[in-house]
Amino acid sequence: MESRLLRVDLTTGECNSEVIPHSVFERWIGGSGINNWIMWEHFLTHDVNCDPRGPDNIFVFGVGPLAGTGAGSGIKGRITFKSPCYNMFGDSAGGGKFPYMVRFSGFEYIAITGKAPKPCYLHISNQEVSILDAAHLWGKNTAETHALLQEEHGTYPSKTHTLTVSQAGENGVGIAGVVSDALRIHARCGGGAVMGSKNLKAIAVQGSGGLPVTRPKDMLAWSDDFRKKIDSNEAVYGFKRRGTLGAVEMYQHIGSHFWRNNQGNMFRGDEIRSDNWVKKYHKYSEVCSSDCFIACDAKYKIDGTESEAAQKYVGETFRRPEYLTTGSAAGALDVRDWAEVAHWGKLTNDYGIDNQDLSCSISFLMELKQRDLISDRDVAELFGHEQSLEWGNMEDIEACVEDVVFQRNAFGVMFRDGPYHGALKYSAMMGKNFMKYAMYGKGGASFTEEMRPFPTWMNNMAVASRGADHLKGIGLIEKFQRKDLSKIYFDGRIEAADLSTTELKGACTAVVENQVALLNSYGVCMFHWMLDPAGYTPQDYYGKAYGAVTGIDRTPKELMHDGERICNLEKAFNSRVGMRREHDTVCERWMWEPTEEGIYPGKVAADMFETVLSDYYEWRGWDKASGLQTRAKLTELGLDDVADVLEADGALA
Amino acid sequence: MSSAPQKELVTGSIRYAPDAEVPNVDHKLFALRNQCTECNVCEIACALVHSPDGTINPQLSRLRIEHAPEKPSKVSPHGIGFIAEICHHCGNPPPCAEVCPTDAFYYDPNTQAAVIEQDNCIQCMECVPGCPFDVVFVAPQGELLKCDLCGGDPVCVKACAARPEMLNEGKQYVRLPVLFYETQPDFNQTSKQKPELQDEVGMMQAMLERGEISSSA
Amino acid sequence: MITVHTEFHSHFRELAATDKDSFDLDQPLVSELAERIGAKYGPKMQAMLIDPETHELNERGTMFVDTKGRRISMEDTLDDGETITFLVGIAGG
Numbered sequence: 001m002e003s004r005l006l007r008v009d010l011t012t013g014e015c016n017s018e019v020i021p022h023s024v025f026e027r028w029i030g031g032s033g034i035n036n037w038i039m040w041e042h043f044l045t046h047d048v049n050c051d052p053r054g055p056d057n058i059f060v061f062g063v064g065p066l067a068g069t070g071a072g073s074g075i076k077g078r079i080t081f082k083s084p085c086y087n088m089f090g091d092s093a094g095g096g097k098f099p100y101m102v103r104f105s106g107f108e109y110i111a112i113t114g115k116a117p118k119p120c121y122l123h124i125s126n127q128e129v130s131i132l133d134a135a136h137l138w139g140k141n142t143a144e145t146h147a148l149l150q151e152e153h154g155t156y157p158s159k160t161h162t163l164t165v166s167q168a169g170e171n172g173v174g175i176a177g178v179v180s181d182a183l184r185i186h187a188r189c190g191g192g193a194v195m196g197s198k199n200l201k202a203i204a205v206q207g208s209g210g211l212p213v214t215r216p217k218d219m220l221a222w223s224d225d226f227r228k229k230i231d232s233n234e235a236v237y238g239f240k241r242r243g244t245l246g247a248v249e250m251y252q253h254i255g256s257h258f259w260r261n262n263q264g265n266m267f268r269g270d271e272i273r274s275d276n277w278v279k280k281y282h283k284y285s286e287v288c289s290s291d292c293f294i295a296c297d298a299k300y301k302i303d304g305t306e307s308e309a310a311q312k313y314v315g316e317t318f319r320r321p322e323y324l325t326t327g328s329a330a331g332a333l334d335v336r337d338w339a340e341v342a343h344w345g346k347l348t349n350d351y352g353i354d355n356q357d358l359s360c361s362i363s364f365l366m367e368l369k370q371r372d373l374i375s376d377r378d379v380a381e382l383f384g385h386e387q388s389l390e391w392g393n394m395e396d397i398e399a400c401v402e403d404v405v406f407q408r409n410a411f412g413v414m415f416r417d418g419p420y421h422g423a424l425k426y427s428a429m430m431g432k433n434f435m436k437y438a439m440y441g442k443g444g445a446s447f448t449e450e451m452r453p454f455p456t457w458m459n460n461m462a463v464a465s466r467g468a469d470h471l472k473g474i475g476l477i478e479k480f481q482r483k484d485l486s487k488i489y490f491d492g493r494i495e496a497a498d499l500s501t502t503e504l505k506g507a508c509t510a511v512v513e514n515q516v517a518l519l520n521s522y523g524v525c526m527f528h529w530m531l532d533p534a535g536y537t538p539q540d541y542y543g544k545a546y547g548a549v550t551g552i553d554r555t556p557k558e559l560m561h562d563g564e565r566i567c568n569l570e571k572a573f574n575s576r577v578g579m580r581r582e583h584d585t586v587c588e589r590w591m592w593e594p595t596e597e598g599i600y601p602g603k604v605a606a607d608m609f610e611t612v613l614s615d616y617y618e619w620r621g622w623d624k625a626s627g628l629q630t631r632a633k634l635t636e637l638g639l640d641d642v643a644d645v646l647e648a649d650g651a652l653a
Numbered sequence: 654m655s656s657a658p659q660k661e662l663v664t665g666s667i668r669y670a671p672d673a674e675v676p677n678v679d680h681k682l683f684a685l686r687n688q689c690t691e692c693n694v695c696e697i698a699c700a701l702v703h704s705p706d707g708t709i710n711p712q713l714s715r716l717r718i719e720h721a722p723e724k725p726s727k728v729s730p731h732g733i734g735f736i737a738e739i740c741h742h743c744g745n746p747p748p749c750a751e752v753c754p755t756d757a758f759y760y761d762p763n764t765q766a767a768v769i770e771q772d773n774c775i776q777c778m779e780c781v782p783g784c785p786f787d788v789v790f791v792a793p794q795g796e797l798l799k800c801d802l803c804g805g806d807p808v809c810v811k812a813c814a815a816r817p818e819m820l821n822e823g824k825q826y827v828r829l830p831v832l833f834y835e836t837q838p839d840f841n842q843t844s845k846q847k848p849e850l851q852d853e854v855g856m857m858q859a860m861l862e863r864g865e866i867s868s869s870a
Numbered sequence: 871m872i873t874v875h876t877e878f879h880s881h882f883r884e885l886a887a888t889d890k891d892s893f894d895l896d897q898p899l900v901s902e903l904a905e906r907i908g909a910k911y912g913p914k915m916q917a918m919l920i921d922p923e924t925h926e927l928n929e930r931g932t933m934f935v936d937t938k939g940r941r942i943s944m945e946d947t948l949d950d951g952e953t954i955t956f957l958v959g960i961a962g963g
Contacts, residue, residue, distance in 0.1 A: 068693075068697060068709065069697070069701075069709055070694070070697045070698050070701050070709070070812070072694060072812070097691075100693060104710065104711065104712075157712075157793070158712065159720075208710070208712045208793055209710060210700075210704075210708035210709055210710030210712075210713070211708065211709050211710070212706075212707060212708050212709075213701065213704075213707045213708070213709055214707065215707070216701055216704060216707035219701065220701060220702065223698070223812070224811075227811065227812065230819075231816075231818040231819065232917075233930050233931070234914060234917040234918045234928075235881070235918065235928075235930050235931025235932060235958065235959075236819075236931070237819075237881070238880060238881025238884070238918075238931070238958055239881075239931060239958070239960060240819070241881070241884075242880060242881075242958075244960055244961075244962060246880045246881065246958040246960045247958070247960045247961055247962075249879040249880050249957065249958075250879065250880070250933060250957040250958060250959070250960065253879065253935075253955055253957055254935070254939055254957075275879075275880055287690055287691070288690040288691060288692035288814055289692070290691075290692060290693045290694075291692065291693055291694055291697055292692050292694065292814055293694065293812070293814060293819075294814065294819075295690050295692050295814035295815065295819075323960075323961075323962060324962070470961070470962055471962065474961065474962060476959075476961065479961060480929075480933050480941070480959040480961075481933075481935075481940070481941035482929060482941075483941075483943065484926075484929055485929075497941070499939075526962070530931075530960065530961070530962075531930060531931045532930040532931065534929065534930075535930065599935075599937075599938070599939035600939055
């Protein structure tokens with residue numbers, strides 16, 4: 001197994017092709033594992049405390065070894081960089097055709113450093129790489145940029161697929177994402193701001209090469225078997241129909257929504273609380289990421305008959321809102337019309353901006369206004385234009401989005417790095433402490449879901465390497481109370497699936513983080529695994545496909561070890577930028593304010609938080625007092641070189 | 654990485670005797686226009702099955718996903734915009750084989766599909782314009798590519814994200830699969846059959862009207 | 871004999887074509903409830919409820935909870951008047 005890395009220095013305009021040798025795959029699997037390693041190596045020669053918006057930051061794109069090999073599990077590209085909004089490790093995954101096409105261009109990994117003297121974009125056509133002028137693309141949103149690039153580069157030697165940033169990225173907005181083919185956003189952590197700060201508007205790729213599969217017969221057999229497993233899983237059909245919107249009713253039942261800045265945890269409004277979105281809007285057919293056996297995505301088209309609000313968006317068509325689009329609009333901002341929720345999804349995607357950070361920023365201010373903690377005059381001063389900050393008012397919400405994207409007033413500038421930094425700045429400006437109303441974990445914007453009844457999820461929010469995050473350690477065992485999974489991972493013990501105890505909760509976070517690190521390194525989607533986490537295990541089932549493609553055969557135990565190694569490198573990066581145990585925390589509301597509704601009332605994070613966190617460090621083999629890694633653990637993982645770097649930085653326990 | 658030829662992956666390489674009469678293809682592989690979601694699984698699977706050395710390259714697959722938003726279909730009036738372009742397996746001899754100057758086409762006895770024998774092919778590309786549907790493709794190295802029905806079990810049909818199994822017997826979607834592999838007698842019927850309408854819209858509405866559910870549920 | 875109420879959501883509602891139902895059970899057992907629901911609403915519902923290999927409740931992409939929000943399993947007993955809610959187990963997005 002070998003791979004090619006394209007290194008681009010935008011300051012000098014130099015582009016070099018490097019081989020990533022087999023030995024690197026042996027240690028880092030691929031995908032996010034290799035991305036992390038490329039970034040780690042970069043910051044051995046560059047200042048790790050550099051300004052993430054400066055030329056010293058690195059932007060890595062990578063796609064894992066299982067992508068595009070008929071594994072049928074979708075293709076996820078991954079971008080890795082130092083996050084400009086959270087100032088620590090940052091990465092984000094996204095699907096679409098761009099990662100698929102990168103796979104056939106011959107370069108699986110792209111590392112971009114420096115800063116171009118003027119706006120440019122990168123064009124990769126197989127092994128030919130050019131840095132081209134982007135003056136005509138500057139100031140365009142992601143959809144417009146994508147259309148122009150597709151027209152420009154046409155369909156030879158293959159179709160053109162793009163990774164673009166919007167005006168938000170150009171303006172250095174910390175919560176700006178990067179969008180693949182104008183449809184799928186790599187939202188978290190502000191990759192858009194990194195690209196924008198490098199004057200890089202887009203990457204366009206065309207590829208007509210092949211990718212090697214070491215044991216094609218094994219891969220075909222695996223692929224056949226996987227497809228049969230998918231077809232015999234009845235839950236897949238429900239998922240195909242609704243996607244993650246299926247979670248709306250479950251969350252409503254157990255009280256897991258994030259209503260009005262998490263003042264409540266159930267949706268209000270008759271229509272929005274059920275997943276009957278599909279019956280009204282699913283008039284278009286499904287769309288799909290590449291190489292997926294399920295195709296869960298769909299397109300909607302609004303014809304104006306759906307609701308009164310829908311009349312504003314007649315003819316609008318985009319991807320069906322997934323749960324987080326719904327959770328941020330219908331939940332955090334209390335928008336009660338599906339047409340408006342769908343429009344929110346399109347808006348944030350076209351402007352390439354993270355709707356979690358954005359909705360939590362807006363809902364923070366809405367709550368201050370609701371509680372009369374700020375006056376109309378304060379609001380007028382902050383926004384410089386008429387702004388009601390009324391829950392669910394879509395026109396005002398749209399204005400807020402544009403304020404941030406175009407950095408056109410004090411609100412936009414203050415909240416460009418999400419709710420935590422925004423709330424800090426606003427509190428300082430007003431001379432009052434509003435942090436009680438900011439929703440965050442580890443400095444990152446809250447995932448718009450109720451966390452308090454779920455200790456593992458709460459722990460995820462506190463420890464995730466990229467700030468409050470559900471995808472680094474998605475707590476299926478606990479939220480779905482999967483005793484069967486708990487038994488598999490903890491020698492027959494079932495406590496990980498029991499919401500009423502702290503037992504095994506920290507362990508559960510650690511184990512699932514390792515598994516998810518594997519999935520992210522293979523370059524596949526997480527939903528296949530989620531539909532049967534006991535059946536399609538990353539370390540065992542996917543491990544066989546990984547072996548067939550790369551020729552690297554590992555036992556499940558070895559692969560879990562590999563996943564742990566990847567998590568440890570992310571942790572090491574954060575330790576280098578000064579993150580310690582005190583940073584692994586969540587916001588005041590989650591910590592101290594009990595839930596009032598839902599099936600699990602009266603829960604606060606503080607009840608279990610410290611115990612679970614200590615348990616997590618213990619399972620990880622890290623120092624409980626400082627939260628730092630120990631040399632013993634790093635040596636066990638074959639990371640002595642990493643331990644040396646940490647020791648030199650004073651970041652080793 | 655192994656570079657040994659993996660030709661045994663493709664089945665159906667027995668020829669008819671040169672003077673034998675070849676019946677028409679008894680199965681039809683066809684794609685419904687504008688039903689495709691562009692998941693590319695068919696291209697990848699086809700490329701892998703026909704790969705001589707285990708390299709996957711969609712440019713070497715025997716079918717292509719094309720973007721054609723201007724062609725809506727009856728079943729999907731809005732159109733999705735994608736079409737799986739694949740050999741229509743015309744009656745024997747097909748136009749592509751007829752124009753071949755070196756008789757490089759042979760017939761697979763399992764399926765009666767015309768298949769290109771690469772050793773006899775001189776890459777003159779006469780068959781490319783010879784095909785009325787533009788579905789004989791040219792690989793980057795000049796090799797001519799045409800669907801061979803995988804010897805009777807086309808992998809593209811099995812792998813498609815809108816494969817018949819995935820549509821769950823017409824219950825989940827008011828739509829048909831994208832790729833069909835059917836015997837000729839059923840061909841007309843299948844392509845014209847109206848999908849079963851059992852969607853949630855009608856059902857929920859009826860339940861609401863009967864008072865069985867409330868809108869606030 | 872006891873009566874158990876059921877609530878169906880999302881895919882379950884589609885399979886059952888109703889959002890609520892009640893069952894009179896001879897034995898207060900989850901296994902009997904699952905069997906009765908499967909028999910009433912056909913093979914697809916049965917596939918959603920019972921794992922054909924293990925004959926346990928199907929854990930794949932599902933979540934069956936009682937009124938206290940606890941996940942139920944085959945060996946659990948049910949109280950008279952209890953409501954069991956059938957949900958799909960999906961998170962994130």
